[in-house]
Amino acid sequence: MRPARPEFVPDASLSREEMETLQHEVAAAATFDDDLSFDPANVSLASSSLVPDERRPLVAGVDQAFLDDHAVSAIVVLRGGEVVERAHAVTELSIPYVPGLLSFREGGPILDAFAELECDPDLVLFDGSGRIHFRQAGLATHMGVTLDVPAVGVAKSLLCGRPRESVDERPEGWRTPIEAADGVEPRDVDADDTEEFADTVVGYAYQSRQYPNSKQINPLYVSPGHRVSAETTVDLVERLGGEYKLPEPTRLADAYADDCKREY
DNA sequence: GCGACAG
DNA sequence: ATCTTGTCGC
Numbered sequence: 001m002r003p004a005r006p007e008f009v010p011d012a013s014l015s016r017e018e019m020e021t022l023q024h025e026v027a028a029a030a031t032f033d034d035d036l037s038f039d040p041a042n043v044s045l046a047s048s049s050l051v052p053d054e055r056r057p058l059v060a061g062v063d064q065a066f067l068d069d070h071a072v073s074a075i076v077v078l079r080g081g082e083v084v085e086r087a088h089a090v091t092e093l094s095i096p097y098v099p100g101l102l103s104f105r106e107g108g109p110i111l112d113a114f115a116e117l118e119c120d121p122d123l124v125l126f127d128g129s130g131r132i133h134f135r136q137a138g139l140a141t142h143m144g145v146t147l148d149v150p151a152v153g154v155a156k157s158l159l160c161g162r163p164r165e166s167v168d169e170r171p172e173g174w175r176t177p178i179e180a181a182d183g184v185e186p187r188d189v190d191a192d193d194t195e196e197f198a199d200t201v202v203g204y205a206y207q208s209r210q211y212p213n214s215k216q217i218n219p220l221y222v223s224p225g226h227r228v229s230a231e232t233t234v235d236l237v238e239r240l241g242g243e244y245k246l247p248e249p250t251r252l253a254d255a256y257a258d259d260c261k262r263e264y
Numbered sequence: 265g266c267g268a269c270a271g
Numbered sequence: 272a273t274c275t276t277g278t279c280g281c
Contacts, residue, residue, distance in 0.1 A: 064271080066272055097272075099269035106271070128270045138270065159270045183268085214280070221270085271272050 001114045001121075004148035005029070010107035012094045019104050023137035026145050027187050032131055035227040036150050037122050043239045045248055047081040056080055057122035059240065061249025062110060062143075064127070065257040069093045071106060072264065073113035074257035077121055078249055087116040088260045099159065100134050103142035110143060121149060123228075123236065125249050129153045130225035130233075132161050132178055132203040135185050144226025151225030152233045153203070154250055158221045160184055163205050167219050172210040175234055178203040178221065204234040209245040217245060 003009050008026055010019075038057040042049075049056060058077050065072045071093050077085040091109035098105070110126075129138030130153030138159070144151025160183030165176045180186075180200040203223030210217055222237045224230055240247040246254065 064272080066271090071272095097271060099271090102270055133270080153270080155270050157270065160268080212281070 001117045001119075001147060001149075003111060003146045005146050008142065008146040009111060010104045010142060010146075012104050012108060014104070016101070019101055020135060023135040023142070026142050027136040029145050030131075030136070030141050031227050032224045032229060033227075034229050034232050036232075040232055040235055040239070043236055045078075045081040045240065045242060049080055053079065058084065058119055059249050060121035060124045061247070061251070061253035062113070062124060062126050063250060063253035063257050064106060064109065065261040066093075067261060067264065071109040072257050072261045073106075073109045074253045074260055075113050075117055076249060076252040076256050077117070077119055078252070081248075083252065085117065085119050086256055087113055087118075088256065089113040089116055090260070090264060102128055103137075103139045106139065107142055107146075111146070114147065123150045123152070124225070125237075125240070125247060126151060126153050126225060127155070127250060127254075129155045129159050129221070130203070130223040131230070132159055132184070132221060132223040134160055134183065136187055136202070138223070138225070140223070140225030148226070150227040152228055152236060153223045153225050154237060154247060155221040155223075156218070158205070161202050167205045167207075169216055170207040170210070170219065172207055173238070174207040174219075175204050177201040177230070178205060178223070201230050203230055206234050206237060208237070208241050208247070220245065
């Protein structure tokens with residue numbers, strides 16, 4: 001799979017200011033409404049289904065592992081509970097991690113792995129934020145727009161924005177909106193409605209797992225990457241959840257990245 | 265100036 | 272993200 005929008009491919013050699021300018025363009029090109037090729041209700045981890053394969057989406061999980069200055073980017077594609085393809089790439093890293101600019105460090109390596117992928121996923125889960133980002137252009141948004149594929153971001157901690165309610169000690173399945181507050185810029189520069197933008201729901205905190213008598217687990221922070229709404233994003237992550245905290249596609253990609261790293 | 269900050 | 276054994280609990 002190759003970039004549909006080459007002009008948005010993250011370039012690690014850009015200046016910080018140029019990176020932020022590109023992020024504004026990516027955010028302007030992003031769609032935070034549902035524009036899917038499938039019915040979210042047909043998303044499940046069941047290995048067999050009465051629903052014909054054509055209507056069961058190919059869902060990909062993407063994750064990375066690191067060794068010194070190299071990134072191992074891994075992609076695992078599922079149809080229901082079955083793995084239908086895996087791909088990976090080892091890429092040299094050129095810049096350090098900077099909060100808010102993650103896609104410029106890891107985006108290129110991820111696209112290298114996508115170049116190795118034969119199929120075209122109907123949905124991709126990324127490890128990081130999408131719309132929950134200072135300029136509404138987190139890793140999932142940047143990659144989703146560049147590949148023009150429905151994308152969601154799944155992060156283990158909150159980059160910015162504000163949970164509507166406290167996220168402490170919540171039961172499995174619980175969710176609460178993440179509002180833009182003052183940490184997220186509006187996309188429309190001409191808008192004079194920045195006050196109400198603060199109430200915009202840019203994602204959700206979602207308690208995917210909780211063990212009975214064990215230490216409290218932190219929620220996941222999910223957000224739209226591209227071509228999916230915040231509400232559908234949580235629904236999809238819920239439907240793709242298995243026995244662990246991370247949704248199955250992400251968890252499998254995580255394990256596959258580690259495997260590739262060991263034998264490298 | 266202070267605090268916050270995906271992976 | 273990564274360096275890492277045992278250990279507590281379902």
